[in-house]
Amino acid sequence: MNYNALALMGQDITDEDYAKTFDIPPRYIQTPEINTFMLNRQRDKEISYYESKGMSTKEATETAGKNMREAEHNIKKMMPKSST
Numbered sequence: 001m002n003y004n005a006l007a008l009m010g011q012d013i014t015d016e017d018y019a020k021t022f023d024i025p026p027r028y029i030q031t032p033e034i035n036t037f038m039l040n041r042q043r044d045k046e047i048s049y050y051e052s053k054g055m056s057t058k059e060a061t062e063t064a065g066k067n068m069r070e071a072e073h074n075i076k077k078m079m080p081k082s083s084t
Helices: 015-022 033-052 057-078
Strands: none
Touching: 015 033, 033 057
16 A cells, blocks of 8 residues: 555555655664654655744744644545554
């Protein structure tokens, strides 16, 4: 089973290819945690971006965290019931 968010949305990409493309450690392949890894990475990038645009660290962290929770919720809705 491919758990990456793109595959869950119907795109033809295996977890192996997704991990290779996005430099994800192999231990996340074929697990729902592949998305958690990517969401954490994206959150960290967003915090840096928001700070570079003048947000305080607290505000940047809160905004990025909100975005991450929304993405987690959307991914969870796409996840097969047996893996949640």
